[in-house]
Amino acid sequence: MSHLEDLVARLDRALAGADAALAASYPGDRGVRQPVHTVYVPGDRYDEKTVAQWSAEAGRVLAEHAASMADVDAEVHDRVRAKLAAEPIEDLRIDFEDGYGNRPDADEDAAVVAAAAALAATVHDGSAPPFHGIRIKSFEAPTRHRGLRTLDLFLGSLVREGGLGEGFVITLPKVTSVEQVTAMVTALDALEAAHGIEAGSLRFEIQVETPQAILGSDGTALIARMIAAGSGRVTGLHYGTYDYSASLGVAAAFQSMEHPVADHAKDVMQVAAAGTGVFVSDGSTNVLPVGDPDAVRAAWRLHSRLVSRSLARGIYQGWDLHPAQLPSRYLATYAFFRDGLDVASARLRAYVHGGDSSYLDEPATAAALAAFVLRGVECGAVAVDEVQRLAGIDLAKLAELARRRIAA
Template sequence: MTDLDALAEELDRRLADADAELAARYPGDRGVRQPVHTVYVPADRYHAGMVGEWVTDAKAVLDQHGHSATELAEALELPPDQAVEIYERLRAKLDREPIEDLRIDFEDGYGTRPDEQEDEAAIAAARSLAETVKSASAPPYHGLRIKSLEAPSRRRGVRTLDLFVGELSDAGALTDGFVVTLAKVTSVDQVEAMVVVLAAIERVHAVPSGSLKFEIQIETPQSILGPDGTALVARMISAGAGRVTGLHYGTYDYSASLGVAAAYQSMEHPVADHAKDVMQLAAAGTGVFVSDGSTNVLPVGDRDAVRAAWRLHQRLVRRSLVRGIYQGWDMHPAQLPTRFVANYLFYREGLESAAARLRAYVSGGESGYLDEPATAAALAGYLLRGLDCGAAEMSEVDKLIGVDAAGLAKLARRPQPL
């Protein structure tokens, strides 16, 4: 008869390196909330009152083209039985937390300017952000997008980052929600270089080692497919040495790089779907978030134009959610209503079904589904995302399932703070 103990010990020895590598590369959920969107604002247009201005503008468009639950339901073809609740949640969200993630843009949204001008803009923007952090009015996630580390722009990008972090650090306004977006990444070497840059900035400004994090913007063909035919984005995550928190798809740069005509550049073009499929595969199990891009069709103009842009945005946001991509970019205040409506509808319409399946899984009852642990984790994750963005409250989830927040997080395999 086989000596199972001896065999198991032999397997432990043989697989020790593979076990360690698996745990290091695929640690799973980071235990932090993923914002439903990232709002990009050109650096020269950012100031401490910018979030308030966006709320005012968003509400003005909503009042003009969807001033009641009935009118918004008509504009966005909402289910009549959910229109009032979704409308009320939207209004509450605009009052409570209109922007979940803010990125002050020094890249395409800002352009190339004289060094003195960008220096001034970096310092001014950082001081304004610090003001909002200290007044507790900053979005929970916030940061800046710098120019790429390609040769023509790398010095400028690093200088802006250094000035920005220095100002925040001096003001005591660097938070756990601070993140940097690195644009137009074309090689694993650039990701490794970014790690060196952040470590150097941490040393100079007495920032705790390893605390500065960054997102990789996937907007070049080279970040998806390397010259040797490998998917470089997976290697980029590893090269980030634990500092990479997100992969953000760049709709228009990527599409244009592949020769897609301007009229057909879209978040739902086949080349976009391929890139995002690769991004999702590379990020799976790593704790790195994946974000979709943006639509450049803005809700501006007359009633018909605004409503048409709203419906497009709502459909694209929902499409991303269905595909398992829970974040995207918003570029205009009038996109906030449809961002939140799409999320609330997505989570509200599946709330009772997901809760019933999870309740049956926990209690050993019948739900009509044979759910395995991985599906139970996905169901719990779905409910947690709905709670995070304001689509539901913990009290109603607890009532439906009979578990508290800690129990739901455990089912979702989401680590809890110590």
């Protein structure tokens, strides 16, 4: 063995632990699409017709105010109209936390069973959003029992109805400690065993809406430790605009997705999640597009600006709370991807096929370009044949360049 081979072997042995830890902690892309939003519907207001009702209301509002949107590209408008008809909600969360409130146990039990039956019915008939699930109450001491009771009832009912599928996810709100994440893993282990669910298959999101999730009492960023404590079950970090801002003493008039405290929290979330396969989602705006035409248009302008801002900062998901927010969500999202499509495709073509380009893109940038275009395809802003025409690559090559792991 040469001196170089001997040195490499020594370093391989010395770094074996670090190599294994890196691979385990940062597995990269999970091989699944990220929804552009999560829609929250109070548990007692959800039924089999909810998605269709949101579709109809969003389409109606879009049509009613179409004349006021002369600045919207016609192709974007047409694509959004089609999206609202075919897939208005990408990710649905049936809410038994703040959107539902505190009610007698018998009332919540009944609402949980009814919601589970309704979700199962939509899974069977194909009308369920591709991603869907439930938000339970937090694991803080006062609400822990109720949260677990709701989750147990919902899972039991969903399993009996044959409605538990790939797109199901649970949201755990107001997380204040790593131990709560560990407790959630313990709970899911037990509930899988109790209801005959495949071990390790249940997944959950952490809502980051307390300062303790960002900075612990020991001065460390707990959110990174929370991801690790999730034992591979954590799929997302969702920023809670109003709870988090209020916890830091921000006055109600200034609580916003673009407040500096919000940006700091989301910066920490993005760094903690990078390379882990965990998605980051922005929060919501509580300014709803309702009332007279001027009020609707003003709310749309605000929402569109906030959505565009999140997208530019690399946060590709947010929350929507009202059907009339769907047009502005998709108009802003589609415009973002379509505005950058030509340049991104040209750069990808030059990277793959060679030729003249004013950019000298490295593999990491090519991956970002491909991921950008792929996100546009997955949400419906971009057609596959456009990618083939503009970039000269097919969907498989696009996914390969984006480092999209193929789901098993």
